[in-house]
Amino acid sequence: MRIVDLLKQQAIRLGVKxxxxxxxxxxxxxxxxxxxxxxxxxxxxxxxxxxxxxxxxAVGDGIAIPHxxxxxxxxxxxxxxxxxxxxxxxxxxxxxxxxxFMIAAPNDGDIHLEVLSRLMTLLMDEQLRAQLLAAKxxxxxLAAIDRKETERYGQSEHAAEAVQPQQPQGYRVLAxxxxxxxxxxxFMAAEALEKAGAKLGYPLKAETDGSGGAKNILTQAEIQxxxxxxxxxxxxxxxxxxxxxxxxxxxxxxGIRKPExxxxxxxxxxxxxxxxxxxxxxxxSEGKESVGRQIYKHLMNGVSHMLxxxxxxxxxxxxxxxxxxxxxxxxxxxxxxxxxxxxxFKNIGNLAFGFMMPVLAGYIAMSIADxxxxxxxxxxxxxxxxxxxxxxxxxxxxxxxxxxxxLIAGFAAGYLxxxxxxxxxxxxxxxxxxxxVLIYPLLGVVLIGVFMCAINPAxxxxxxxxxxxxxxxxxxxxxxxxxxxGGMMAIDMGGPFNKAAYVFGTASLATGxxxxxxxxxxxxxxxxxxxxxxxxxFKKKFTPEERxxxxxxxxxxxxxxxxxxxxxAAADPLRVLPSCIIGSAxxxxxxxxxxxxxxxxxGGIFVFPVVGNVLWYVVALVVGSLVAMLLLALLKKTVPQExxx
Numbered sequence: 001m002r003i004v005d006l007l008k009q010q011a012i013r014l015g016v017k018x019x020x021x022x023x024x025x026x027x028x029x030x031x032x033x034x035x036x037x038x039x040x041x042x043x044x045x046x047x048x049x050x051x052x053x054x055x056x057x058a059v060g061d062g063i064a065i066p067h068x069x070x071x072x073x074x075x076x077x078x079x080x081x082x083x084x085x086x087x088x089x090x091x092x093x094x095x096x097x098x099x100x101f102m103i104a105a106p107n108d109g110d111i112h113l114e115v116l117s118r119l120m121t122l123l124m125d126e127q128l129r130a131q132l133l134a135a136k137x138x139x140x141x142l143a144a145i146d147r148k149e150t151e152r153y154g155q156s157e158h159a160a161e162a163v164q165p166q167q168p169q170g171y172r173v174l175a176x177x178x179x180x181x182x183x184x185x186x187f188m189a190a191e192a193l194e195k196a197g198a199k200l201g202y203p204l205k206a207e208t209d210g211s212g213g214a215k216n217i218l219t220q221a222e223i224q225x226x227x228x229x230x231x232x233x234x235x236x237x238x239x240x241x242x243x244x245x246x247x248x249x250x251x252x253x254x255g256i257r258k259p260e261x262x263x264x265x266x267x268x269x270x271x272x273x274x275x276x277x278x279x280x281x282x283x284x285s286e287g288k289e290s291v292g293r294q295i296y297k298h299l300m301n302g303v304s305h306m307l308x309x310x311x312x313x314x315x316x317x318x319x320x321x322x323x324x325x326x327x328x329x330x331x332x333x334x335x336x337x338x339x340x341x342x343x344x345f346k347n348i349g350n351l352a353f354g355f356m357m358p359v360l361a362g363y364i365a366m367s368i369a370d371x372x373x374x375x376x377x378x379x380x381x382x383x384x385x386x387x388x389x390x391x392x393x394x395x396x397x398x399x400x401x402x403x404x405x406x407l408i409a410g411f412a413a414g415y416l417x418x419x420x421x422x423x424x425x426x427x428x429x430x431x432x433x434x435x436x437v438l439i440y441p442l443l444g445v446v447l448i449g450v451f452m453c454a455i456n457p458a459x460x461x462x463x464x465x466x467x468x469x470x471x472x473x474x475x476x477x478x479x480x481x482x483x484x485x486g487g488m489m490a491i492d493m494g495g496p497f498n499k500a501a502y503v504f505g506t507a508s509l510a511t512g513x514x515x516x517x518x519x520x521x522x523x524x525x526x527x528x529x530x531x532x533x534x535x536x537x538f539k540k541k542f543t544p545e546e547r548x549x550x551x552x553x554x555x556x557x558x559x560x561x562x563x564x565x566x567x568x569a570a571a572d573p574l575r576v577l578p579s580c581i582i583g584s585a586x587x588x589x590x591x592x593x594x595x596x597x598x599x600x601x602x603g604g605i606f607v608f609p610v611v612g613n614v615l616w617y618v619v620a621l622v623v624g625s626l627v628a629m630l631l632l633a634l635l636k637k638t639v640p641q642e643x644x645x
Contacts, residue, residue, distance in 0.1 A: 002153075003118060004146045007078040011035040012138040014082045021089050022548040025049070025066060028079045028102035037077030037104045044072040044104065053552050053564065058091035059188060060256075063123050065116060067103035076111050077104050080141070082133055088545050090567070099123065099132055117187040117210065122148050124191040171205045173197060173266050174218050174226045177255055178209035178233035186210045189232045189255030196259035202267060209237050228266035230255065239274065247274035295411075302364035302410055303503055309355040310506050311602040316349030318600035318610040356510070357385040357403065361410035368414025369421070372436045376417055376444035380409025380452050387460075388453035401459035403507035404466075405452065408459065413448050420444060463511070478515070479589045485516065486523025486588020486624070490580040493527060493562045493569060506601045514597035518611065519588040521598055522621055526587050527565035527580035528557030529621070530628030534636075537629070541636040546571075557625075560604035575635040583628025590620035 011031040018024040029045055032038045047068035051057065058064035079102045086096025101119055105111050122128060128148045135141040177189035190206035197204030205222065208215045220241065223229070228246035231237060232255030239247075248262060248271045255262065265271055320336040323345065329338035337343040358381035365377025384405030401408070420440050427435065473481070488501035505520030535542050535550025542550065546568065556564030569576045597612030611617045 003078065003115070003122065003149055004142055006076060006115065007080060007142060007145070008035045009138040009142065011037070011077065011079040012081075012141055014135055014138070014141060016081050016083055017085060018081075018083060018087050020544050020548055021052075021087060022545075024064075024081065024083070024087050024089065024097075024100055025052075025102075027081060028066065028100060031079035031081070032077060032102065032104050035077055035079065037075055037079075038072055039074045040072035042072075044068060044070060047072065048102070049552065052549075053556065056090040058089035058097045059120070059185065060091050060095065061123075062086065062091075062095060062098045062129065063120075064089045064091065064097040064100045065103065065119055066100070067105070067116060069105040069107060071107050073104045073106045076106060076115070078102065078115070079104070082135070082141075084133065090545065099129060113210065117208070117215075118149075118153075120187040121191045122152060124188060124195065171222055171225070172202045172227045173204045173230065173263055174222060174228075175204060175206040175230040175232060175255070176209060176218070176237050177206055177252055178237050185252050185256065189252050189259075190216075192256050192259040193230065193232070193263070196263055200260060200263055200267075202263055204263065209233070227269070228271050230262050230266060232256075232262070242274050245274060246271040298364050298367040298411065298414065299407070299503075300499065301367035302360040302362075302407075303499060305363040306356055306360040307506075307601075309352050309359055310509075311600075313349045313352030313354070313356070314506075314509060314599065314601040315603055315607060316345045317353065318349075318598075318607055320344075320346035320349060321599060322610045353510075354385065356506075357381040357406035360403075361406045361413060364407070364410025365413035365417065368411065369417035372421075372440040372444070373414045373417040375441045376448050377410050377413035379445050380413045380448040381406045383449065383452040383456065384409050384459075388449070388456050400463075401452070401456045402463040403510055404463050405456060405459045408455065409448065409452055412451055413444065416447050416451075417444050466511075475593065479593045482515075482519035482592025483585040483589035485519050486526070486591070487581045487585035489520060489523035489562060489588075490527045490565075490584035491577070493566050493580075498524070498562065509599065509601060514599050514612065515592055515595060517601060518596040518598035518617065519591045521560055521602070521604070522591050522596075522617065522624065523584040523588040524562040525557050525560050525604060525621060526584040526624040526628055527562055527569075528553035529625040530557075530580060530583050530632060531565050531568050531576070532557060533625060533629040534632040538633040538636075540638045541633060543639055558605045560602060572636065576632065579628045579631035579635060582631060583624045583626075585624075586627045587620045587624025590623060591617055594620070596620065 011034065013027065013031060016024075016027060018027055025045075025048060029038070029041060029048065032044070033041050038044045047070040048066055051068055052066065056064075057066045081100050083096075083098045083100065086098045087100075089097040089100070091097055103115050103119075105115070122145065125148060128144060131144040132141060135144060175190065175193045177186050177193070186208050187210065190208045193206050194204050205218065206216065207218045218229075218241075223241055223245060226245070228248060229242055231239075231242075231247055231249045232252045233249070246266065246269065248266055250258075250262060317336065320342040323342040324336055324338050327339045327342070329335060329342075336346040358378045361381030361384065362374050362377035365373035365380070367373075369376075384401045384403075387400040417440055420443055421435075424435060424439055485501045485504065488497045491497040501520050501523070505517040508514070508516035532550050532553035535547050535553075539547055549567070553564045556562075565576070565580060569580070594613055594616035596614070596617040598607065598617075599610060600607040608614055608617070
């Protein structure tokens with residue numbers, strides 16, 4: 001679908017002067033309403049702001065493309081404004097945005113991705129950007145887009161199908177571009193590389209691995225004929241096809257900022273030959289990773305796959321307890337299963353929660369050894385959960401090693417499979433197909449079974465000792481632990497410290513230490529709420545843009561989304577981080593001091609009904625947030641007058 005078909009003249013406003021990012025968003029939404037694209041303005045605005053809360057849609061070079069896909073959109077459409085003086089849209093390059101397009105897309109289909117990729121491709125042209133800024137009328141604005149769109153894509157309705165007949169069949173340089181979200185930067189890098197290739201006289205084809213799937217896919221013949229491949233990606237991409245070719249791996253931002261330099265490096269031959277190892281075919285970052293970084297990466301792969309099971313199952317179990325509490329059921333060993341509805345939630349929740357350890361171990365192993373490690377890790381995690389009767393024919397050896405055992409099983413399974421891969425590397429290539437489907441899983445499962453049965457008793461004892469130790473802690477020790485865990489949740493707001501505290505909290509759920517999870521969650525809720533309070537009551541400490549976005553953190557904090565505080569912490573870490581850490585530590589300590597408990601691993605205020613000692617839990621949240629807010633007010637400097645304008 002062509003851009004000029006989606007952009008009506010009444011949805012274009014030129015030479016405007018919005019005071020802030022929010023004002024620009026409001027103006028673009030108003031233009032959509034005038035063009036008849038949106039039928040529920042409030043709902044559409046909510047979706048736009050929700051998308052902005054996940055990260056700015058300003059992509060640099062003066063361009064911003066806010067977008068939303070929702071049922072509030074009556075018909076797909078575009079709105080556009082030019083801002084000659086620029087508006088601070090929190091662009092990645094720090095520059096103001098002066099050309100803004102807003103995409104409105106209905107729920108059905110992925111038209112927003114197609115429009116976004118085409119827009120980004122067109123707007124990479126500096127001449128077009130200059131023409132749009134210089135346009136005096138909507139007709140002139142549309143004419144500039146129409147000329148460029150026709151030049152780039154012809155009259156085809158499908159950008160992916162449009163080809164340039166003058167493009168040669170062979171390419172000396174190929175590229176693959178990908179960013180974590182698979183939207184703007186993926187296509188910006190592809191366009192920048194293709195333009196640089198044409199300028200240097202080295203035609204280049206770029207495959208885009210976007211959120212809608214891979215497009216412009218490189219063929220095997222093109223790969224074989226090319227001098228080298230540029231992989232400009234911030235996520236894993238398929239690499240097995242490049243075995244034996246010269247491959248230059250760089251961040252996607254380098255593909256946008258330094259395309260000519262990258263192409264020159266490939267042409268010069270100063271690029272290492274890529275040798276594919278393993279069945280997964282994923283790219284590894286350049287240079288040697290530290291051991292600590294590797295361990296963290298593998299652990300986070302397991303944790304990220306585990307969390308949906310923990311959260312879904314944990315909340316269902318908590319709901320079962322809430323239902324029985326409302327029904328007046330006795331709090332004995334059968335609590336949570338007295339009523340039929342509670343029993344349903346409890347049983348399904350237990351099943352989901354039961355996948356926690358196998359999934360954790362399986363995906364740690366997969367991160368280390370690719371797909372062959374998955375089955376071996378799953379089996380190791382299951383043995384950690386259910387114990388092993390191999391050493392006792394009577395079946396009475398039921399020692400389980402729990403969360404710690406699952407962690408060990410994941411790493412052990414991954415490295416066992418790597419060992420098997422090395423051990424059987426002597427086999428001829430004709431047997432390559434049988435190794436991942438027979439040799440690795442069979443021998444790997446046998447070896448992990450023996451290994452886990454050997455360590456289960458010792459690790460089970462350690463697990464029990466830790467659990468008993470937590471339960472036997474005195475009040476002072478528990479308060480200190482709650483403060484430490486709460487503070488850790490605010491140190492890096494989603495980074496290693498935050499994840500370590502959260503993983504410890506979820507692991508404690510499995511052993512019945514529900515007060516630990518309570519301290520962890522409340523520690524993660526404080527930073528966004530404190531920032532929202534500070535931007536509300538101490539406005540002079542924040543820029544106009546921060547004051548506009550600050551209230552969104554009320555919602556994010558109450559929903560236990562700590563990451564809402566990241567933009568503020570990044571802008572002023574020396575003042576924001578200490579304030580939030582202290583506030584979170586205070587909240588975690590109060591929660592632990594009054595024996596607040598939480599049996600759900602997520603949910604924020606939505607799981608408060610199942611919190612034990614909920615009144616004190618609310619007190620802890622309020623006190624911690626107020627402490628952090630007051631520290632922010634004390635430490636942050638007043639914004640200079642010129643920044644307020």
